[in-house]
Amino acid sequence: MDNASITRTPPRDLEAERAVLGAIFLAKDAIVTAMEYVQPEDFYTRAHQIIFAAMVKLNDQDVPIDVVSMKNELDKEKQTANIGGIEYLAKLAAAPPTAADVGSYAKLVKDKAVARRLIETADRIAAKGYEDSEDLTNLLDDAERSILNVAESNNNSEMQRMRDLLGVSANHIYELSKQKTDVTGLAMGYPQLDRMTTGLHADELVILAARPAMGKTAFALNIAQNVAVKTDTTVAIFSLEMGAESLVNRMICAEGSINANHLRTGKLSTDEWDSFWMASKTLSDADIYIDDTPGIRVPEIRAKCRRLAKKTGHLGLIVIDYLQLIEGGNAESRQQEVSEISRQLKKLAKELSCPVIALSQLSRGVEQRQDKRPVLSDIRESGSIEQDADIVSFLYRDDYYTREEGQEQQAGPAPQPPTNAPEGGQEDDVPSLSEVEVIIEKNRSGPRGTVRLLFNKTYNKFASIDYEHEA
Helix, strand or coil: CCHHHHHCCCCCCHHHHHHHHHHHHHCCCHHHHHHCCCCHHHCCCHHHHHHHHHHHHHHHCCCCCCHHHHHHHHHHCCCCHHHCHHHHHHHHHHCCCCCCCHHHHHHHHHHHHHHHHHHHHHHHHHHHHHHCCCCHHHHHHHHHHHHHHHHHHCCCCCCCCHHHHHHHHHHHHHHHHCCCCCCCCECCCCHHHHHHHCCECCCCEEEEEECCCCCHHHHHHHHHHHHHHHCCCEEEEEECCCCHHHHHHHHHHHHHCCCHHHHHHCCCCHHHHHHHHHHHHHHHHCCEEEECCCCCEHHHHHHHHHHHHHHHCCEEEEEEECHHHCECCCCCCHHHHHHHHHHHHHHHHHHHCCCEEEEEEECHHHHHCCCCCCCHHHECCCCCHHHHCCEEEEEEEHHHHHHHCCCCCCCCCCCCCCCCCCCCCCHHHCCCEEEEEEEEEEECCCCCEEEEEEEECCCCEEEECCHHHCC
8 A cells, every 4th residue: 555645644724614614603594504515424523523423413403503502412411521611612503604605615525525535435345355355346435435435425416496397397397398209218129018118218127027037138138129220229138048149140040030940950041141140230330238147246337348338438228137047145034135125226217317127037926827827926036126126117928838737729710831941840930929928017107908919939029010901
């Protein structure tokens, strides 16, 4: 550690501290203004901390703050001698010419306090680094969390007046009225679903839950593709279960309508090769970033998204596959751990003003019911997931269960091979179609309901059902 950092005087502004305390003696409302910015621990000297704490206490008791009431309170707490006696109180009360600038002085005090905390945090991080006794991942995680705590302590937003908020709201609604569509957020590419949710909105946490192999990863990737390809926005995908190459192959199949099995074996027809190159060109032009770090933590996700937002300037969507695979820091209870992760993801959406889609597993309890359509309580290790989320949606397919029971698909007859297929044609050449229910079980800003989509498992692709032309 640099010896200079030990001998330097920490940042402080004693004149500003005295000005704040003196202003409170001068005007009865100055304490209210000061408390918007500072707490007792934000003052540098112990004497000033004691004095401000006593002022806050008197204010809470509706006792006028003057030299006499302060002396009585400090005597009661046996702190008068520790602040320099009544003489120092009198000196503070006589010092400031006006209380009008108490807010400016209080902000100076706060800024110096945050700077001191930042230095203290950096020193602790450096000390841990020199000790070399912790795992590097844990060290980085703790360091980032500590820095974020300092940043959050400086994030004091002022209360906003209704008149100002109404003006902002009116302008926003007027701009929306000029649009020709009801979709006011990011369009997911499925008209019925977009109408029900009005699209994906900034600050929203969207939970997409389903049993394994139901198609939730394919659906999330389809949404990510639609957003990135059709809009000028950046999409970040965090895959904790599948590798980046597997995700890319899935997206190529969906974009080019290419048989996934053909892509896995490399045995593509001439037409499929043409589709492959066209799909690759489309996806290469899309601003999609993939991270397949296993066991990633929310602070790492936040740091990477923050850097990506700064780099691109237009991070529009974050997709996480899936929530229960994110590592947490609470070893006492996995449910508490997952609940904390969901809260952090909601904070991430608000911090970056960007919708976050987090995939989630469902518990096995859904398998025991006659009606296997999921409900909120089926979310695995749910805790507060359903409370933090703005939208909770489930995927449900009848054929997922009828296949397991050895029954015929109830959605209709199985698709037949084309009449021009060669004799003994490959079964995997026939598209495997399923009707999927997207069940919106919670929608904080809109209606709940069910949207039916068509899932082509051969291409890993979801499509809207055109009800108007079904006949």
